[in-house]
Amino acid sequence: MSKMNIYEKKAAVVGIGGVGGYLAGMLGRVCPHLTLAARGGRRDSLLEKGLILHSDYKGEIMIRPERVVPIEEMGQQDYIFVCVKNYSLEEVCRELGNAVTDETVLIPVMNGADPGERMRKLLGKGTVVDSLIYIVAFANADYSITQQGDFANLRIGIEDADEKEQRKIEEVSELLTAADIDHKVAEDIQQAIWKKYILNCAYNVASAYYDNNIGQLRSDPVKAKEYEALVREAYAVARAKRISVEQKDVDAILHRFYHELADDATSSLQRDIRDGKQAEIETFSGYIVREGKRLGLDMPVSEKMYEGLLKYEQKR
Secondary structure (H helix, E strand, C coil): CCHHHHHHCCEEEECCCHHHHHHHHHHCCCCCCEEEECCHHHHHHHHHHCEEEEECCCEEEEECCCEEECHHHCCCCCEEEECCCHHHHHHHHHHCHHHCCCCCEEEECCCCCCHHHHHHHHHCCCEECEEEEEEEEEECCCCCEEEEEEEEEEEEECCCCCHHHHHHHHHHHHHHHHCCCCEEECCCHHHHHHHHHHHHHHHHHHHHHHCCCHHHHHHCHHHHHHHHHHHHHHHHHHHHCCCCCCHHHHHHHHHHHHHHCCCCCCCHHHHHHHCCCCCCHHHHHHHHHHHHHHCCCCCHHHHHHHHHHHHHHHCC
16 A cells, blocks of 8 residues: 555544554544544544544654544445444444445454454445454543553454455555554464453453452462463363464463563453443453353353353443
């Protein structure tokens, strides 16, 4: 994709939270035809002040997108980054109908193991490029975005991509490169997605179930062993689904738990439940339990914590 082509392309970001806000800030520096989907106070703020990104990694960034509109008013787009919570995906895909053509590329940058698969079924058109991101980012009360730490890295790809899909992956890579967004085209995107997902099946679930930070979890022998069990149960599901993860990936996840994660680290699932917000319980817990049952696997710790988290949700 040449620089001139970038200027001609229409890109959009749906979901202007931490992840979407970071991507929008970076894209807005090189994409003159950038649309952000937003409503209410966030839309008012974006129209008045632009998008403000406080990034440890990339510095202070302020961009003014070409348009800030509700999803259904976006119009046809060349590239759409979808950065919403999993429970919103079905509604978002319905609203995206008029924005997607057969040539549109959609990049779901979301939690979970299957947003790309779900998006393909829900839309039935366009090309969905699977992705995951390693980032610490969040939206502030004033709608500005904060990105913490010296990393923000995407993985993109499509399993068994055909010629057209491979071309679309290359286009997305060129767009990300132009926007100075760190990324790699994964040789095995499902492996990459599941490595992160297995980690989150323990990190998010255990921290939310006990409302403990990482330091509290690993200092309690019982809770630490349950964390290990959550990792191993999710790993067993991945292996049963023929995802090419290995024991060394489990070892790396557990090493990170015991030796790398900050004592005060909390999870998005934990924070959402604590704040009484709708939470991605089905993404991090329900999905892995259902897949485990479907595959005839024993999932005692995952099942216990899923049942407990559902009770918290019912109290909301």
